[in-house]
Amino acid sequence: MAIIQLKNIDFAYRKNEPVLKDVNLNVPEGSIYGFLGPNGAGKSTTLRLILALMKPKAGTISLFGEDINSTYPSYLKRVGSLIESASLYGHLSATDNLKIAAKYFNTAQQQIPLILEKVKLSHVGKKKTKNFSTGMKQRLGLAMSLLHDPKLLILDEPTNGLDPNGIIELRQILKALNEDGKTILLSSHILSEVEKIVDHLGIINNGAIVFEGSLETLQELRGKNIEVKIKVSDVEKAIQVLGDYKLKNIEDKSFMMALSDSSLLPEIAKKLVANNIDIYELSPQSNDLENIFLNVTQNS
Numbered sequence: 001m002a003i004i005q006l007k008n009i010d011f012a013y014r015k016n017e018p019v020l021k022d023v024n025l026n027v028p029e030g031s032i033y034g035f036l037g038p039n040g041a042g043k044s045t046t047l048r049l050i051l052a053l054m055k056p057k058a059g060t061i062s063l064f065g066e067d068i069n070s071t072y073p074s075y076l077k078r079v080g081s082l083i084e085s086a087s088l089y090g091h092l093s094a095t096d097n098l099k100i101a102a103k104y105f106n107t108a109q110q111q112i113p114l115i116l117e118k119v120k121l122s123h124v125g126k127k128k129t130k131n132f133s134t135g136m137k138q139r140l141g142l143a144m145s146l147l148h149d150p151k152l153l154i155l156d157e158p159t160n161g162l163d164p165n166g167i168i169e170l171r172q173i174l175k176a177l178n179e180d181g182k183t184i185l186l187s188s189h190i191l192s193e194v195e196k197i198v199d200h201l202g203i204i205n206n207g208a209i210v211f212e213g214s215l216e217t218l219q220e221l222r223g224k225n226i227e228v229k230i231k232v233s234d235v236e237k238a239i240q241v242l243g244d245y246k247l248k249n250i251e252d253k254s255f256m257m258a259l260s261d262s263s264l265l266p267e268i269a270k271k272l273v274a275n276n277i278d279i280y281e282l283s284p285q286s287n288d289l290e291n292i293f294l295n296v297t298q299n300s
Helices: 043-050 074-078 094-105 109-118 134-146 164-179 191-195 215-223 235-241 262-274 289-298
Strands: 002-014 017-028 032-036 058-063 079-082 152-156 183-188 200-205 208-214 224-232 246-248 254-261 279-284
Touching (some): 002 043, 017 032, 017 043, 017 183, 017 200, 017 208, 032 164, 032 191, 043 058, 043 152, 043 183, 079 134, 109 164, 134 164, 164 183, 200 215, 208 215, 224 235, 235 254, 235 262, 254 262, 262 279
Parallel strands (some): 032 200, 079 152, 152 183
Antiparallel strands (some): 002 017, 200 208, 224 254, 224 279, 246 254
8 A cells, every 4th residue: 555645746836837747656655765866856845745834736645545635634643754954952952852842742751761762862862952963963853753653754855964874873763663664755865875775766857756666676777778897808809899889988908888788798798709809807887776866867
């Protein structure tokens, strides 16, 4: 079941300047869903629409199987969110900030120590938040979103401004929350991090969805549109033999080759060997999620 479903969403801040164009999105229940795209692609706008902070020009948004227009604002009781950065009282401790937030949510304050433990802030519960690092502030913001025990978490660029240790800590926390049964939708442009945590993805570019599916489906693209570095004994002869292929970065002993599929590599090697060309190196270049992302968005 899709815990979030967007159908044919259009949105514009100004007339004739569309921000979102016919956006369709399906976030499976129990997933960690990565919502990817360049800055300005429409990620934050989409999340704000889901949270009813703005209204779409056209289309429907459903959460938990129901149209949000018919369940607003009650559905928000099942949603936790962190959009941009957390709003904190710097002169108060982490615990006191959570006590104030608990009053907003009308939830019991007794669970605050447990939530601080979940986000790995138990040791600084009494520390004033003005002395927190960026990573600690983000985790405290996450703690606030967990006070009412939501089924769904919506996080907008949660790793922004974090150092490598902060990113690793946040990733561990999100994985643990997902294992506890929470569905997580997070937007990001830090693609290497998203790949380590998500199981489903949507890619948005220029306000339109250009890919949606499982991480496994996207990773199948790793073997396609690859580049291969080849070092040989005779470059000029190799160019003649491989005339049907696209070659570039030709040097004295090496060149790069673009292939539509990695399965073509054995054929390349056989052609070279059959023409008495020695192969010193034949190495596919890394086709990580970032390169796949660029291929998808540049073709959209």
